[in-house]
Amino acid sequence: MSKYIRAKITENTPVNKDHNLLVLSPGNIQQHPLPGQFYMIGTDFSYDPLLKRPFSIFREASSAEGGELQFLYRIKGKGTERMKEMKKGDTVNLLGPLGNGYPMHGRNLTPVLVAGGIGIASLFPLAEKLSGNVHLFYGARTKNELLMPNELKGLLKKELIISTDDGSEGTKGTVIDALNIFLTSKSQFSTSNFLLYACGPSPMLEAVSKFAAEKEIKGYISMEENMACGVGACLGCTVKTKKGYKRVCKEGPVFSAEEIVW
Ligand SMILES: Cc1cc2nc3c(=O)[nH]c(=O)nc-3n(C[C@H](O)[C@H](O)[C@H](O)COP(=O)(O)OP(=O)(O)OC[C@H]3O[C@@H](n4cnc5c(N)ncnc54)[C@H](O)[C@@H]3O)c2cc1C
Ligand code: FES
Structure with a gap:
């Protein structure tokens, strides 16, 4: 409670x-x-x-x-x-x-975390809970905006793939570009082996959701909608889903990637 x-x-x-x-x-x-x-x-x-x-x-x-x-x-x-x-x-x-937090799945799925900007704050504890056994894609506008890079490097047992819009660190471009390159390189695996978790600005979440649908990857996104009450009373944070309007503060902030109507 x-x-x-x-x-x-x-x-x-x-x-x-x-x-x-x-x-x-x-x-x-x-x-x-x-x-x-x-x-x-x-x-x-x-x-x-x-x-x-x-x-x-x-x-x-x-x-x-x-x-x-x-x-x-x-x-x-x-x-x-x-x-x-x-x-x-x-x-x-x-x-x-x-809110609800990220759902956990069995060991047969490889978690792939996708963080944009301050979205890393929400995904960092998930990476910790999964003992660093995750691939993490972390995108920012520029190198100076990457948060806690050393803590992330210390935590992760799998890949940390950084991308910046200006190419000042990691690959130049968006996290989706980096994700696409990664999955193409792992084409020997079925995409159904991966489970996406994403948090970041709304345009990034929309792009991740569409990417997941196209590649038939299951995933979850954490929405960062503006809130007033935070407890489900004011309806100020509702988003349109395939099952009607839902409150980000109460039914979310984590939703299935295929659920949101963009
Ligand atoms: C679930 C969730 C988790 C988040 N986690 C993080 C995090 O870990 N770190 C982080 O940096 N950010 C996080 N955010 C985003 C963060 O909440 C916003 O950046 C923050 O609210 C900005 O507040 P501000 O007052 O500085 O900005 P502002 O832009 O001034 O205000 C933010 C919004 O609050 C509303 N608001 C402001 N004043 C009023 C008013 N008088 N009446 C009604 N509405 C008003 C407006 O809609 C406004 O757009 C999260 C958001 C959500 C939903
Ligand atoms: S912020 Fe009031 S219902 Fe979600």
């Missing part, structure tokens, strides 16, 4: 120009978040911005002294600008864990 928590900031440090790592100490964590689940985070100083913002759990640790929740966030607008200003010792309001 999700719950409201007041949590102290133990770290809020820049990872690069536009991204921070936020580490929170919420005391004893009663329920451990699953990879792909998220928390609504509200800054504590004022009612501006009024609405909490959704952030994927990046890492969770528990110890005798209590738990620690980590979030990677991109500084984008009003809410995250305010988050950036917060210091060690300040408190934030948390609601979570929320």
